[in-house]
Amino acid sequence: MCIAFLKRAIFLSFVSCLCWASVGSAGAEIVARDIRIGVHKSKTRVVLDLTTNVKFTIFALADPYRIVLDLPDIRWQVPAAAARRNGGLIAGLRYGQYQPGKSRVVLDLRAPGTVGKSFMLPPGEGYGPRLVIDIKNVSRKAFLASIRPPAKKVPRATQKIVLKPTRKPAERPLVVIDPGHGGVDPGAIGISGIFEKRVTLAMARQVGKAIQALGRQRVRLTRNRDIFIPLRRRVAIARAAGAELFVSIHADSIANRRVRGGGIYTLSENSSDKEAAALAAKENRADLIAGVNLSGHDDEVASILIDLTQRETMNYSAQFAAALVPELRQLIQMRRKPHRFAGFVVLKAPDVPSVLIELGYLSNRRDEKMLTSPRSRAAIAKAIARSVDNYFRVQKR
Numbered sequence: 001m002c003i004a005f006l007k008r009a010i011f012l013s014f015v016s017c018l019c020w021a022s023v024g025s026a027g028a029e030i031v032a033r034d035i036r037i038g039v040h041k042s043k044t045r046v047v048l049d050l051t052t053n054v055k056f057t058i059f060a061l062a063d064p065y066r067i068v069l070d071l072p073d074i075r076w077q078v079p080a081a082a083a084r085r086n087g088g089l090i091a092g093l094r095y096g097q098y099q100p101g102k103s104r105v106v107l108d109l110r111a112p113g114t115v116g117k118s119f120m121l122p123p124g125e126g127y128g129p130r131l132v133i134d135i136k137n138v139s140r141k142a143f144l145a146s147i148r149p150p151a152k153k154v155p156r157a158t159q160k161i162v163l164k165p166t167r168k169p170a171e172r173p174l175v176v177i178d179p180g181h182g183g184v185d186p187g188a189i190g191i192s193g194i195f196e197k198r199v200t201l202a203m204a205r206q207v208g209k210a211i212q213a214l215g216r217q218r219v220r221l222t223r224n225r226d227i228f229i230p231l232r233r234r235v236a237i238a239r240a241a242g243a244e245l246f247v248s249i250h251a252d253s254i255a256n257r258r259v260r261g262g263g264i265y266t267l268s269e270n271s272s273d274k275e276a277a278a279l280a281a282k283e284n285r286a287d288l289i290a291g292v293n294l295s296g297h298d299d300e301v302a303s304i305l306i307d308l309t310q311r312e313t314m315n316y317s318a319q320f321a322a323a324l325v326p327e328l329r330q331l332i333q334m335r336r337k338p339h340r341f342a343g344f345v346v347l348k349a350p351d352v353p354s355v356l357i358e359l360g361y362l363s364n365r366r367d368e369k370m371l372t373s374p375r376s377r378a379a380i381a382k383a384i385a386r387s388v389d390n391y392f393r394v395q396k397r
């Protein structure tokens with residue numbers, strides 16, 4: 001077994017790290033069977049049950065305290081209950097694909113903690129190879145000292161705002177559909193254990209098909225598989241592709257299981273109400289949830305001044321939202337105020353009208369049933385496609 005210090009990973013440029021490598025059999029598919037937590041007096045132990053030894057890197061992030069475990073491509077065959085496990089220093093955990101060829105586990109800590117030991121345990125006691133991480137409670141000072149300072153901000157002057165390409169006259173307008181969450185960020189967890197990221201992807205694919213069937217717009221998805229994409233990257237994908245409409249698809253969850261209904265959200269400087277502001281804050285946490293270190297990023301999108309272009313874009317977004325409400329209302333129960341405003345990061349393209357649809361609550365049995373039924377999904381997708389078509393028809397006039 002060899003131990004290597006890996007210096008090259010991009011993330012390690014601004015994080016502290018314990019980097020142990022244990023060489024596994026090359027080429028074989030790696031399957032994760034479970035993630036377990038053991039609470040001991042002096043440490044919290046996290047065990048990942050695997051089918052082979054793996055190379056891994058670990059780093060920590062502050063505010064909130066997180067420990068991130070980066071792994072090679074892994075097939076996740078863990079029980080549904082694994083996503084809800086917690087105990088000791090671990091407040092919650094997530095796992096999934098982070099980038100092509102790279103999987104990630106994010107551990108949310110209740111208090112500052114550092115990794116004391118991390119190692120591969122050979123098969124035994126009825127288990128296969130196990131990756132073991134021992135986390136011990138430390139002071140905030142010690143935690144911060146274990147993390148290298150974040151990378152320097154890029155000076156504003158060197159940043160260019162990429163201009164969105166314009167469409168050739170003969171080309172059909174492009175609609176970018178954005179399935180919310182993905183990979184290591186599961187989004188909301190449904191009453192049956194289904195992840196929002198699966199519901200949004202299935203719905204986005206269906207919406208894409210429905211738009212193509214009408215044949216008057218082109219479609220692109222920000223993701224077409226179970227992979228994590230940072231919020232700003234989703235905006236960048238839409239702009240780089242020359243999108244003329246951006247539709248982000250989500251489903252919410254809430255402690256009160258009786259709450260149900262869909263809602264449509266567009267960007268504004270001031271939220272329309274507290275609930276919309278809370279929802280935006282929740283959705284804007286996606287990057288944090290996936291263990292992205294935001295401290296080194298310059299908030300390019302957020303800092304773009306809301307100028308005339310953006311105001312016009314916001315008006316178009318509101319027009320599309322208004323077109324959506326009556327179409328969706330025929331199929332899904334809508335919230336009391338169906339169109340609301342808040343500062344969603346994913347809606348911040350200055351020149352692409354953007355709308356976020358919350359299709360319903362996965363924490364409500366009826367909403368979850370509706371959103372997981374292929375039949376009702378197809379009907380909702382057609383309604384969204386009709387609204388898209390109506391929106392472009394009005395624009396042409």
Ligand SMILES: [Zn+2]
Pocket residue numbers: 180181187188196250251252283
């Ligand atoms: Zn969501």
